[in-house]
Amino acid sequence: MAKKFSTLVALAALLIGANASAASLVLVTSTPIVAPGQVLTVTIQGSGLTAGTSGGDVQLTYSGTALQYVGGTAGSLFDTSTIPSSGAPSPFRVDVLRLGAGDVGTGGLLFDVATLNFNVLAGFSGTTLQLGRSLVGWFDPTVTNEYSVTYGNLQVSAVPAPPAIWLLATALGGLAVRRFRQKAAA
Secondary structure, eight states, X not given: OHHHHHHHHHHHHHHHHHHOXXXXXXXXXXXXXXXXXXXXXXEEEEEOOOTTOOEEEEEEEOOTTTEEEXXXXXXXXXXXXXXXXXXXXXXXXXEEEOXXXXXXXXXXXXXXXXXXXXXXXXXXXXXXXXXXXXXXXXXXXXXXXXXXXXXXXXXXXXXXXXXXXXXXXXXXXXXXXXXXHHHHHO
């Protein structure tokens, strides 16, 4: 009896698992090292979705003392989107939907969900942008379950002071000490 029950549980798990889909959403930037006053452009990219995917939403969290959101655009695959306007506080929601024919992404193909721009604020020393599930998740209207999505984060660092600045400061300090000693000896 116990063997029949465990066989039924295993079969049910296989059937449920066969309908589950896995996907990933990550944050990508071409400039992971920025300085105050620069604009940081971040793209939310997805992959691993199957045919029929029509859209979804994500929540983006970041440090409001390090970055200021200035606007963004949805990826070209989407017919409609809700992208926050300039100045939206953290966290905010990015929601995209494809109304027309065709799929958002199939298999391992990468697709752009949205591109977001941030001003890097004074005193910036580094921050992490975090992506997570929002209200709906990612879905296929022909399947009742949403996708199992792995969300990626992005670490952004400040531009380090070049070693030449420290060498220059040391040299100028040395010259000042030498001049002081020469005046004191005279």
